[in-house]
Amino acid sequence: MTDNLLEVKKLKMYFPIHGGILRRRVGWVYAVDGVSLKVRTGETLGLVGESGCGKTTVGRTIARLYKPVGGNVIFDGNDLARLSHRALREVRRDLQIIFQDPFESLNARHTVRDILQEPFQIHNIGIPKNREEEVVQLLSRVGMDDDALIRFPHEFSGGQRQRIGIARAIALKPKMIICDEPVSALDVSIQSQILNLLLELQSEMNLTYLFIAHDLAVVKHISDRIAVMYLGKIVEYAQADSLYDHPAHPYTHALISAIPVPDPQIKKNRQILVGDVPSPIHPPSGCVFHTRCPYVEDTCKVKVPELMPVPGTTDSDHLQACLRAGDISFD
């Protein structure tokens, strides 16, 4: 049994909505509503879902870029949800984050040398004259030449900027990296280069990843386990292959069947969901998926489903949150 490096319990993150002349709070965006996750040391947990499902907020709340409204984030023995800012700084050496567009997360007015030296300065690691060498090593590790040192982020292509973002994230040899849509903005031929790099770094440095993305084929490729999110909640959690081979939740099934397959000879029996994702400001009652679910029943509109083992099994590695999981099959 592997240890869990990260355990998220009943995480809640709501954002207030202000309105009226007095800018009083008039409501909440229920971005993350009771999410529980476990990420094992050295493994990758993929977190998938469509825009607005709260997957990015989960990542940012774990990294304490937002202070959660409720729940616990146990990382390496500490509850990040409760830590002071001073204590958080120490933890962040071990918990790094990579963003979708590194252009927004890399300071445009700093050279690559400054960007990559900064982590060492902030955490007061090493002596200044050795830092240059460290930075050159980092660059070569992510496949870049040291002539990049004196250049600025805008001089690089998207893929190279992502390499710089990765170099910064691994600078302090963290235990875990939260990857928030790291390849979504990249072209296909570059995307595979970055995925390969992430896989290599993981095995070299025994890194643990939380990999957030909307592209299911990408997530499946890089993940050991996958959690599927819909409207602020986890609807299914399973080992990556079994999630694809035996999805238990109707949303997971629809999501998988909607992926366009790059093979014109495969004719799929597609489940097309009707309608749009409801607003997280007024999430539906009962099961949040009931407004689009092809298998909806009256109970779904009132009863909130819990994440439970797939009926007929006791496999705690495959959990799903559908009230009708026992009596529906997808064919």
Next chain:
Amino acid sequence: MIDNNPILQVQNLTTAFDTEAGRIRAIDDVSFDLKKEQVLGIVGESGCGKSVTALSIMRLLPKPVGVIESGRILFKGEDIVGLEADKMHEIRGKRISMIFQEPMTSLNPVHRIGKQLTEVFHLHFSQMADAEIRQESIEILRKVGIPEPEQRMEEYPHGISGGMRQRVMIALALACKPEILIADEPTTALDVTIQAQILDLMKKLQRETGMAIIFITHDMGVIAETCQDVVVMYAGKVAESAATIELFKNPRHPYTQGLLASIPKLETPRKTKLNIIEGIVPSLYELPTGCRFRTRCPHVMDICALESPPLIEVAESHFASCYLYWKND
């Protein structure tokens, strides 16, 4: 049944942009045919020229920086490259329509959907009565799957979801029953379940109307599911063109081969090394001599640096621009 007379022929099209750093050719000597009722895909990565090809056909290049340097665009045999602006008005939006990636930037945010839709009819069918136009508008909204179309006519674009906005865009494009629809990454900004809805809708409308579609995308999966034929572009040139089934079964250009091999598929074993194409797409300012792919090509030969390879017919109706298939005789 596809009529074999092409409705649109793009011949040796070269479009250039004047930039501060000089003139660059965004597309260079691009040729392809679109037949009646055909769904033709144009696929490639950012900067390959697929959108510029579409804008050139629509004559919507930014003025004065974008110019068609040479080549012909034959719409039903008539060259539209030099057509006067008012003649082009007769074609654009009425006989050749276009939809874009982000409907929010192509819909006018300050006008109600109804106004934007009825405007199309006013422009192209000035003899129609207002009541008739309103009826037609509601009908077309219904046809693209918008629930409660009467109410939607009164909404503003920001009041509806991204998927619904793209449906409105499709309604606008189809209002005049065009013979050709150019769809430039119409589902790229959408979630995968909404993308499935829109692709389904486009296929259905194509079957009903018989229009020809040029489908521009970077997603090989979307190509495989929607297009009969496909043109692969790289750095402003056509790298390969073939029937979709043939292209996926026997990709011949090393770029197409690399592209198809680098996509993670659901059946790819997890956490294994993906195939990659080394390096990055060259900048249009610093294109390599000869074949533009040679700097990344695993099969590069001496000849590749000398001259740009022509499109060579490697099998029936299957063309690849690569010296691997060059027979010197």
